[in-house]
Ligand SMILES: Nc1ncnc2c1ncn2[C@@H]1O[C@H](COP(=O)(O)OP(=O)(O)OP(=O)(O)O)[C@@H](O)[C@H]1O
C-alpha cells in the first residue's frame with residue numbers, strides 16, 4: 001500500500017533522512033517512532049508530496065508521489081505536526097472548504113456530519129477555529145484528514161499536547177480508524193505505539209534502526225529483569241542484603257522517599273527472576289516492601305539496546 | 315481552484331482587510347470625483363489619472379497575506395498536499411485578489427453614471443480607462459503575490475510590494491534622470507514603463523500591444539510565484 005525505498009533528504013548540508021526504506025501493507029497501523037529531530041516529519045512531508053526527496057522514492061497504492069502527485073494525493077489524508085487550520089473560519093466553513101478542495105465525492109453535508117460525529121466535534125461545529133482549545137483543534141485537523149475518506153491516513157504526532165483523557169480518546173479513535181484505513185502514525189512515545197500499532201519502524205538521526213512488529217520489538221527488548229523497589233528499612237543493611245541475592249547484577253540506591261523508606265533500582269542477570277527472592281529476604285528481616293515495579297523501558301533504552309545489540313538492527 | 319478562490323474571497327471580508335482596501339479606494343477616488351463635480355467638469359479621466367497612484371499604494375494591502383499567511387499558519391501543507399496542482403492554488407488566490415480589486419475600482423462606473431445624468435459622456439474613453447486600471451491592478455497583484463510567497467511576514471510582504479510598485483512608478487523619472495552613457499538602461503526602463511502605457515489609455519488611445527504587455531507581465535509573475543513555491547519543496 002505504501003512503499004518507501006531508499007529515501008534520503010538533505011537540507012543543505014544537514015542529512016535529515018538517510019536511506020530509509022520500509023513498507024506498510026493495506027489495513028496496517030504502522031508506528032513511526034523516533035526522538036525529536038529524528039526525521040519523522042520530514043519523511044511524512046515527503047510521503048505526502050509537501051517536500052521533495054533528495055533521492056529515493058515513495059509510492060502510494062503503486063503510484064509514485066512525484067510522477068502522478070494528484071492521483072497519489074487523492075488517497076492520502078494528512079494531519080501534519082501542526083494542524084493546518086484557517087483560524088478565521090468556523091469548523092463548518094473549514095471542513096466545507098476541505099471538501100471542495102479535495103473534490104470529495106460523498107454527499108457533502110452527510111459526509112461532513114458523519115466525520116464530525118466520529119471525531120466528536122459536532123458541539124463546536126459553528127464555532128470559529130481560533131476560539132477552540134488545543135484538543136479540539138487537533139480533532140478538527142483529524143477531521144480534515146478524514147474528508148473524502150482516503151485509504152491512507154498519515155498522522156504526525158496526533159496526541160502531542162493533549163491531556164491524558166484526550167490522548168486515550170484519540171488513540172482509541174485511531175485504532176478504530178485502523179479497521180478501514182492504512183495508517184502511519186508518528187510518535188516519540190513508545191507506549192503509545194505499543195498501544196495502537198501493529199508494526200513499528202524506529203528511526204534515529206535519519207537512519208532506520210528497527211522495522212518489526214510491535215509484539216516482537218517489545219519482546220526482544222523486554223526488560224523484566226529491571227525493577228524499582230521501595231523498602232522500609234535501614235539503607236546500608238538493606239543494600240547489602242539485596243546485593244547478596246544470587247543472580248543479582250546491580251543494585252542502586254535511588255534515594256530516600258519517606259522517613260526510613262528508601263527506593264532502590266535493581267537489575268538481575270538475564271533470565272533470572274529475583275522477585276520472590278527479594279520478598280523472602282526482606283520478610284526474614286521484617287523490612288516491609290512498600291512497592292515493586294518493573295522499570296519502564298524508555299526510547300533511549302531502545303536506542304541503546306538497538307545500537308549495541310547488532311542482532312536487533314535490520 | 316474554485317474552492318481556494320471562494321475561500322480567499324470570503325477571507326477578505328471576514329477580516330478588516332477587504333473593507334480597509336475598499337474604504338481607502340472609495341474615499342480617495344470619491345474625493346477626486348467630488349473635485350470634478352465641484353468644478354462642473356465632465357472629465358472622468360481626471361479621476362483615472364490619479365487612480366494610478368492610489369492603487370499603487372493600496373494593492374499591497376490586498377496581496378500581503380495571500381501566500382505568507384499560509385506559510386505562517388502552515389496551511390500551505392494543506393494546500394500543497396491536497397489533490398490540486400500548485401498552479402490552481404496560485405490562480406485561485408490571484409483571482410480572488412483581482413476580484414476584490416475590481417470591486418474597488420468599479421467605483422468609477424458609478425461616477426461615470428452620475429456624470430452621464432448631466433452630460434453625454436464618451437463611454438468609449440471611459441471603457442478604455444477602466445480597462446487600463448484593471449490591467450494595472452492585474453500586473454501589480456501579480457507582483458504582490460510573488461513577494462508574498464517569499465516571506466511568512468505579511469508586513470515585509472506589503473513593504474516589499476510597495477517598494478517594487480514605487481520603483482515601477484518611478485521608472486520614467488529614473489530613465490530620464492540617468493546620466494549619459496546609460497542610455498541602454500534608460501531605454502529598458504522606458505520600455506517597461508507602466509505610466510506611459512497607462513497615460514495612453516487615459517488619453518483615449520486603445521493600444522492592443524499595451525494590453526498584451528500587462529497581461530504577459532502578470533503571467534510572468536504568476537509563473538515565478540509557482541516556481542518559487544515549487545522550489546521551496548526542494549530546498
Ligand atoms: N526546513 C529545514 N531546514 C533545515 N533543517 C531542517 C528543516 N526541517 C527540519 N530540519 C532538520 O531535519 C531534522 C529532522 O527534522 P524532523 O522535523 O523531520 O524531525 P522529527 O522526527 O519530526 O522531530 P520531532 O519529534 O521534533 O517532530 C532535524 O535535525 C531538523 O533540525
Ligand SMILES: [Mg+2]
Pocket residue numbers: 040041042081156
Ligand atoms: Mg516532527
